[in-house]
Structures are given as C-alpha cells and as structure tokens.
Amino acid sequence: MTNDSENLDEGPEGYRGSLRERLIREGIQTWNKVRITKGKAKYEGLLLPRSQHTANNYLTLKVDTGYNLGVLVDDAARIEQLGRQKGHYQLPHIDVEPRKDLPSVTLLGTGGTVASRLDYRTGAVLPAFTPEELFSAVPELISTVNLTPKTLYQILSENFRPEYWVKTAEAIAKEIESGVEGIIIGHGTDTMCTTGAALSYFLRNQPIPVVLVGSQRSSDRPSSDGPRNILYAATLAGRENFAETVVCMHGSTSDSYNLIHRATRCRKMHSSRRDTFRTLDDVPLGKIDESGVTWFKDDIRHRSPVEDFYLDTKIDTRVGMLYSYPGMNPDILDSMVDKGYHGIVIIGTGLGHVGTDIFPPLERCQEQEIPVVIVAEPLFGYVHLRVYETGRDMLARGVIEGGNMLPSAAYTKLIWVLGHTREIKEVEKLMQTPIAGEINPREGPRGFMLLQGVEQVIDEILKNL
Secondary structure, eight states: OOOOOTTTTTTTOOOOOHHHHHHHHTTTOEEEEEEETTTTEEEEEEEEOOOOSSSSTTTEETTTOEEEEEEOTTTEEEEEEEEEEOOOOOOOOOOOOTTTTEEEEEEEESSSSEEEEETTTTTTEEOOOOOOHHHHHHHGGTTEEEEEEEEEEEOOOGGGGHHHHHHHHHHHHHHHHHTTTTTEEEEOOGGGGHHHHHHHHHHHHHOOOOEEOOOOSOOOOOOOOOHHHHHHHHHHHHHOSSEEEEEEEEESSSSSSSSEEEGGGEEOOOOSTOOOOOOOOOOOOSSETEEEEOOOOEEEEEEEGGGEEOOOOOOOOOOEEEEEOOOOOOOHHHHHTTTTTTEEEEEEBBTTTTOGGGGGHHHHHHHTTOEEEETTSSSSSOOOOOSSHHHHHHHTTOOEEOOOOOOOHHHHHHHHHTTOOOOOHHHHHHHTTSSSSSSSOOOOTOOOTTTTTOOHHHHHHTTOO
C-alpha cells in the first residue's frame, strides 16, 4: 500500500493515488499543457498543482479563459501532453517616483481578497500584498495618486477582532499626522462594514477620507473587481472633498461604476456577487465612475483641519450579539449574564420583538444594569417597542431601542460606548444619539431601495423574470 505522504516532491504536485501514478507513468508534470479527451468532450489547459483536499481522481486545469477547471479522469479518459509552460507569479520590482502634482494616499493592507493570490497547495485564496502587485494590476494608480502601500496584517476578515480595529485606527491616526491626503484600508469583504463602523466611532473630527475597499474575486481571476475598486478608492481618498469612513465597491455586476457607502449604514448582501454591498434604509453617499463622482446626499462631512482630529479608541470587548428566533431558549441569554458580559445586542423580529420566554433573563440584565440594545431583523425600518404589548413589556424590562441601526453598527457602537461608561442611563443616551450616521432621524422617501442602481430599469428586469 502506498503512503500518500511519501515522495510528494516527485511527480505532479498535490496529486495522489492512481491518478498520480498514471501521470508519472505518462511523464506528465504540473505546468504541462495537456488535453483531456472524454468521449466527444475535450479539455485543454495547464495542469496546475492541485489542492491536497481534492478527490484523488480529479485534476485541475487552467484554461485559456483564465479560470481553473476541475476534470474527472477515469480509465476511459485520454491524457495528452502538448507542451510545458511554468507558471510565474513573481512580479517585477516597480520603483515609482512621487509626483509633486499628485495627492499622497496611504493604502493600509490588512489582508482579504483585494490583495490576494491562489495557494495551489490548498486551492484557497491567501492574502498577498506588495507594491509590485498593486501597480502591476492597476497601472492607472501611478498617474492618479502617490500611493504608498503598507501592510498592517495579513489576515482574513473573519479573524478580525476588536483589538485589530484599535490597531487599525492607531495606524490611520499616524498617517493623518504624517500629512497624507487620504487613506485606503484594504480589507476582506466579509466583515468590512463592521470594521468601518468601528473606525467611524474611533476617528473623531476625522479630517480626511478613509475608504475601505476589497474584492469579491481574487486577483488571479479575469473577473477580479479588485483593480477597479482600488483605483476608485484611491481617487476618492486623494481627490475628493469629504472626510468620512466609507466603503467603495462595485455598484453593478459590470465595471461601470462603484457606490460610496457610509460605513455605519452598509451591509454585504450577497456572498459572491461583485455588487454585493448596499446602503440600507438610506441612499448611498454617492457613486464614482470614469467621469467622476456624483454625490447623492448633502449631509456629507467635508475635509477639516487636522488639528481638530483626535483618536478615541476606548472599548469594552465584553459585548455579545444574539439573533432572536422562534423557540430560542432563554438559557442562551442567561449564559451571557453568567459569563459576565457587559452589554448585549439582540436582533429582534419585526419591530424589534423577542419571545416572552426571554423576559426572565431580560429582567436579570435589568437588575444587574447590563444594557440590552434591540435592533430590527428586517434591516430596513426602525425598532418600535410601543406598538404591541410585547414591545411595551420589553421596555419595562429595560431594553434600549436601537433606532434603525444595523447590527454591525450597533454592536461596534456598544463596544465603544461601554469603553467610556457603564452607567446604564448614560449608555442608553449615547446609544440613541447619532455619532457617525448610524441612526437616521427618519427614513427618507428612497430609503427602502433593495435594487440600488437598477431602479430605472426595474420594469425591464421584471419582464425578463
């Protein structure tokens, strides 16, 4: 019996079992150009090093379109070697001289798909962030801004923790003090809005733009949205007269424009689409395309003196978040009280309700002055606990209405508020006071826009459903 871990440095990388033995027997190595014939079907491409987690009878090709293709190879399949083309991923060094006529922008990299490469050992996307990659992928940057990339971390966004928000804010403050005219944060899209919301509270009297940007598709894919996102983010950060923390990502499935979202009102709405980000319960701040920036709102904070800026990163990380669902056992909330949590955000149904089974642990929270903030599951609209009996009973048990805050904005805000005070009345006052656009005084006439960017052609879309 052959040990799969033996002799992996010989023969095609990552391949195992009978398929590996067949490739070796036929003299086929990774980076060979091959043709696979299965009946009438033919597949041609470069034989790639394969993920070690792939089933033994599949091989991986990079086809002419630039995409990777997995092909099931059985005994009837024919494999022909057509040549060899070793893959090279080391980009040339690029030394760009700063231009006096261009604004200075710092790109702080934290990881994520916006600067990434494919790891052929596992088939996964890994962070990769160098000036060579950025300027090679987006040559227009050289004539747009003086861009200085700096790596803060190389972590995926699901591993971001509150202490990383603080370290990122401190790095931003350092760049502001150095005199840059804008800052870009390269961030994984999964928790981009959460980090953006936290930064919105930390950066007081923010003097310059801070633009979070990412990519839904890795840089090795032809459909990568990273280059366009970075170019537009750099343009915003260096050239536009605003001073907020925003998310700048594709606004449509094509490369036609990006939307500019206030970070506290932004949410990722689709797991894989390039136009995944939406401003909820409001309109986006604006959009950017090849012709420039169009602003949609008039309450935008503009650039301001650096002297007025200060960093406020006092936080209390003993905050949790619960999603209320039918049949939720009250012991979940009880356990958070028992574990010593200092604050809790609950995503309540409809107008912000929870089941009456949860009332006893809510009473415990009230007795121990543990603030419980309620936000609405529907994402659009406000928490209203004075309409139904359940809501009034919740108010009697001390819960705090979260207005129309999104869950990510409420969670990060409660962490920030509790870093300043544990006094329950003061916590309630601060949580219900708008700090960075996280609460709208009222929903505007176009606040409920689920199909942002396509409203003008909605009739045509419906006809084709």
